[in-house]
Amino acid sequence: MIARMAWRNLWRNQRRTTLTIAAISLGLGVLITMVSFMDGMMEMMMEQIARSSVGHIQLHQPEYLEKKSTNLFMQDGEKLAAIVADVDRVKAISSRLLFSGSIRSSLSSTVRVVQVIAVDPEREREFSGLVDKVIAGGFVVPPPESLEGGAPLRVQGRKGILIGKKLAEQLKVELGSKVRVDCAGFQGATTAAAFYVTGILRTGTDAFDKGVAMVALRDMQEVTGAGDVIHELTVMADSTENLDVLAATIQSKLAAAGFAEGTVVVQPWYDVMPEIKQMLDMSGAWSGVLYMMMMIVLSAGILTTMYMVVLERKREFGVQLALGTRSSRLFAGVMLEALYIAGLASAIGIAVGAVSVAYISTRGIDLSGFMEGFEFAGAFIDNIYRGTATAKVFVEPTVVVFVGTVLCALWPALKVARMQAIDAIKQGGTTN
Amino acid sequence: MSNVIVETKQVTRVFASGDVEVNALRGVDLRVELGEFVAVAGPSGSGKTTLFNLIGGLDTPTGGEVLIGGAALSGMKRKELSRLRLDKIGFVFQAYNLIPVLTSYENVEYPLILKGIGAAERKRKVEELLSAVGLQEMMHRRPMQMSGGQQQRVAIARSLVCDPVVVLADEPTANVDSETGAALLELMRKLNVEKQTTFLFSTHDPMVMKAARRLIRLKDGAIESDVRQDGEIS
Numbered sequence: 009m010i011a012r013m014a015w016r017n018l019w020r021n022q023r024r025t026t027l028t029i030a031a032i033s034l035g036l037g038v039l040i041t042m043v044s045f046m047d048g049m050m051e052m053m054m055e056q057i058a059r060s061s062v063g064h065i066q067l068h069q070p071e072y073l074e075k076k077s078t079n080l081f082m083q084d085g086e087k088l089a090a091i092v093a094d095v096d097r098v099k100a101i102s103s104r105l106l107f108s109g110s111i112r113s114s115l116s117s118t119v120r121v122v123q124v125i126a127v128d129p130e131r132e133r134e135f136s137g138l139v140d141k142v143i144a145g146g147f148v149v150p151p152p153e154s155l156e157g158g159a160p161l162r163v164q165g166r167k168g169i170l171i172g173k174k175l176a177e178q179l180k181v182e183l184g185s186k187v188r189v190d191c192a193g194f195q196g197a198t199t200a201a202a203f204y205v206t207g208i209l210r211t212g213t214d215a216f217d218k219g220v221a222m223v224a225l226r227d228m229q230e231v232t233g234a235g236d237v238i239h240e241l242t243v244m245a246d247s248t249e250n251l252d253v254l255a256a257t258i259q260s261k262l263a264a265a266g267f268a269e270g271t272v273v274v275q276p277w278y279d280v281m282p283e284i285k286q287m288l289d290m291s292g293a294w295s296g297v298l299y300m301m302m303m304i305v306l307s308a309g310i311l312t313t314m315y316m317v318v319l320e321r322k323r324e325f326g327v328q329l330a331l332g333t334r335s336s337r338l339f340a341g342v343m344l345e346a347l348y349i350a351g352l353a354s355a356i357g358i359a360v361g362a363v364s365v366a367y368i369s370t371r372g373i374d375l376s377g378f379m380e381g382f383e384f385a386g387a388f389i390d391n392i393y394r395g396t397a398t399a400k401v402f403v404e405p406t407v408v409v410f411v412g413t414v415l416c417a418l419w420p421a422l423k424v425a426r427m428q429a430i431d432a433i434k435q436g437g438t439t440n
Numbered sequence: 441m442s443n444v445i446v447e448t449k450q451v452t453r454v455f456a457s458g459d460v461e462v463n464a465l466r467g468v469d470l471r472v473e474l475g476e477f478v479a480v481a482g483p484s485g486s487g488k489t490t491l492f493n494l495i496g497g498l499d500t501p502t503g504g505e506v507l508i509g510g511a512a513l514s515g516m517k518r519k520e521l522s523r524l525r526l527d528k529i530g531f532v533f534q535a536y537n538l539i540p541v542l543t544s545y546e547n548v549e550y551p552l553i554l555k556g557i558g559a560a561e562r563k564r565k566v567e568e569l570l571s572a573v574g575l576q577e578m579m580h581r582r583p584m585q586m587s588g589g590q591q592q593r594v595a596i597a598r599s600l601v602c603d604p605v606v607v608l609a610d611e612p613t614a615n616v617d618s619e620t621g622a623a624l625l626e627l628m629r630k631l632n633v634e635k636q637t638t639f640l641f642s643t644h645d646p647m648v649m650k651a652a653r654r655l656i657r658l659k660d661g662a663i664e665s666d667v668r669q670d671g672e673i674s
Contacts, residue, residue: 009546009553016541327537330498331598332526332554334519430498433533 010337014344017317028313029353032413035306036357039405041364042298044395048369050291051396054248056137057277057284063102063135063242065255066280067092070273072239073280078107078192082272085225085238089131091265092243097254100244102135103128105228105237107199109191111171111221116180122171122221124191126228135244138209138222143173145183145207148222167227168206172217176208183208189221193232201231212391251276299405303412310416314346318420325424326432339425346417350410357409358402365402368395444510445605445638446472446495451504453490453661464490466661467504472606472640477632477671479641479652486658488642489610495640496529496608497521509605526554530599530637532609536591538583544570544594545579551602569597573627589620593627600631606638613645625651629671 018025067088072080082088089103105126112119129148133139139147148170169187171179181187185205193199203223211217229235245254259274278285318325325338372394395401453465465487472478480488493499494506497513506513508528516524525531538547545566552562570576573593583591592612599607609628613621625648632639641648649655653671657664 009550013539013541020541323537324539327531327533328539329522330496330525330531331551332522332524332602334522334554337554428498430493433498433537 010341011344014341015348017321017341018345018348024313024316025349028309029349029356031309032306032349032353032409033356033360035302036354036405036409037360037364039299039302039409040357040361040402041368041395043295043405044361044365044397044401045368045373045393046291046295046298047398047401048394048396050288052394054288062277062281062284064245064248064251065243065258065274065276067241067243067258067272067274068239070270078239079194081105081194081234081237081239082241083237084267085236085241087236087265088238088241088262088267088272089128091261092241092258095254095258095261097246098243098258099246100131100135102132102242103225103238104240104242105225105232105234106239107191107193107228109189109221111175111179111187111189113179113181113185113187115185116178118178118180120175120178120218122175122189122219124189124228125220125222126225127222128225132222135242138211138216141209141211141216142170142207143210145170145205147207148224149206166204167201167231168224169203170207170209170222171205172220173208173210174214174217175219175221176205178218181205189223194234197232199232201227203227251278299408303408306409307412307416310346310349310413311419313349314342314417314420317342317345318423322427322432322435325427326429326434329427329429330433335425335427338427339421342421342424343414343417346414346421350413353413354406354410358406361402361405365395365397368393369397370394443473444471445474445476445508446470446640447507448491448495449505449507451491451494451501451506453487453494453499454502464661465494465501468658468661468663470656470663472638474605474638475632475636477629477639477651477653478656479643479649479654480656480658481643481649482658482664483644487661488658490661491658492608492610492640492642495606496531497525526551526602528605530602530604530607532592532595532599532607532612534611534614536583536588536595536615538591538594538598540583543580543582544575544586544590544597547583547594548597548601551598555602565601566597569601570594572631573597587620589616589624592616592620592624596624596628596631600635600637603635604637606640609639609641611643611645612641613643613648618647621645621647 067082069080069082071077085103089101092098093101107124107126109122109124110119111122127148133147149168169189171187176182179187183205186202187205188200188202190198190200209216225238229237243258245251255274255276262272262274263269328338329335372392375391375393448468448470451465451468452463455462455464468487468491480491482488490499494501495508497506497508497516500514508524511524513521513524538544539550542550548566548569549562552565557565567576570579573596575590575593575597578586578590583594586594592615596612599609612628613624616624628639629651631637641652643649651671652669654666654668656666
């Protein structure tokens with residue numbers, strides 16, 4: 009009977025109960041959507057960061073990251089790549105040489121400062137999301153079909169270069185055009201070489217589209233005369249889980265293969281770029297703040313509703329006590345009403361959230377009308393954000409709202425449990 | 441074996457309001473025996489409701505002692521008082537005070553559920569009592585769908601369902617017309633005779649005073665008179 013009474017009591021004031029449930033449901037739906045959006049955004053950023061220059065794990069000469077000197081490279085790049093590629097959980101790798109330099113063409117007087125990234129085109133193609141941003145030609149080394157698409161045949165067999173659309177416009181070059189790249193080489197030498205534009209890409213960020221030029225690793229090793237050396241080897245793992253374990257595994261494999269201690273350091277991305285890790289952690293903390301703010305707003309509504317219940321039914325509670333009802337039973341009745349509200353609101357909130365999450369996780373939210381994509385931590389971050397539809401997105405907010413709703417009813421329920429029958433009957437209003 | 445159901449010994453009740461003390465009851469001695477049909481009358485402020493609250497275990501006396509069925513209420517814990525009210529006392533309130541979300545059947549059944557009586561026994565007792573108060577056709581109506589008199593009949597049935605030793609009826613005819621009031625009194629009198637249930641009324645309704653077999657008049661918190669009479673319902 010206690011459950012029946014609680015259920016019927018809930019609907020004595022239909023409008024108020026409906027509004028309360030609607031408010032909590034809507035709040036939960038919004039919370040689910042926001043968590044989905046934020047998780048999705050973080051996932052996308054991590055994925056795009058991983059798929060760009062950062063990867064999940066990076067290998068460098070131990071002092072390279074601190075000093076960024078061209079001369080701090082790792083020897084036996086091919087052997088290194090082969091060993092790492094063979095480690096369990098390693099999905100893809102990319103070997104790179106990194107230089108600061110300038111680029112110019114005979115078609116323009118413009119000279120532009122660029123970061124020259126020398127990559128193994130085949131490995132980078134598997135590794136990097138940048139390949140999808142190529143709008144003309146091929147990815148550093150043009151595939152035959154892109155040549156048929158308009159690139160002059162003269163680039164065949166020559167050193168290719170992939171540049172951003174804006175840089176191409178500034179230099180007034182197109183596919184097949186010749187450019188000259190000057191950069192600081194090894195041991196203080198300056199390296200200059202001619203490259204032919206084999207690909208043009210557009211990422212939407214100026215940092216990439218104006219400031220990066222990609223060439224083939226083999227070409228750069230040949231031009232600089234450095235041989236089989238690399239500055240950086242990035243690793244894409246099968247997942248972001250236990251990266252420190254994977255890094256340790258790679259380090260031990262290298263040691264076993266004869267790479268002397270102090271020649272190569274293997275680090276997860278969050279050790280390489282702790283500021284990104286901090287930012288992601290901060291985003292997690294913001295989720296907590298979001299939960300709290302939402303709960304403050306919701307709890308005000310729930311408390312008001314439940315407190316009104318107590319005030320309106322004071323006399324009724326007094327009569328029930330006079331009839332011999334135990335306080336614990338009255339407490340349970342009020343808590344049951346809160347449970348019903350929480351249950352109904354959670355069910356509706358999940359449904360509202362599911363519709364919203366289904367939309368943002370499949371179609372995404374296109375912010376291109378408001379902002380361009382941006383470069384973050386060496387990665388191009390898209391401006392279409394998609395939510396994630398994991399169980400966590402639904403479970404966490406629902407648990408928070410459900411438990412919060414029930415907790416909000418504790419105070420009014422305790423107030424009822426502490427009522428004295430005579431005071432409640434005297435002070436209470438009518439029961440009808 | 442003593443037939444005394446309700447006994448008060450030199451009961452006093454003082455209410456403090458700031459610096460002012462109000463003596464609501466000034467040493468009331470009262471003995472009510474099994475099967476009595478007693479009206480406690482008096483003007484407003486005479487102490488009727490205070491006395492009923494003390495007898496019902498809803499309030500604690502400042503001095504003296506209240507005994508129900510020989511058991512002293514003083515020193516009983518909240519839980520024990522709840523149980524005592526459930527087992528031994530039936531309440532009929534002036535404003536009916538039925539639980540609005542329950543049907544008349546459920547309202548009468550409610551105390552039996554609190555007592556943990558089984559479903560079959562509950563059904564038998566509730567139907568018997570609703571039939572006795574003439575509401576067998578209205579079992580499934582909620583209070584809002586019933587007249588004041590009908591609601592008070594349900595309240596009477598509820599007060600009797602646990603076979604209490606005494607029913608405390610606080611101005612039971614105050615909110616109904618005289619015809620309905622007479623019918624309610626007739627009903628309670630009948631139940632008093634048939635079930636030997638003790639009824640104790642608080643009233644200033646002349647009809648109730650006349651119907652009682654014993655009339656106690658309170659004045660300024662003390663018993664002014666206590667007379668036995670025929671008890672006629674007009």
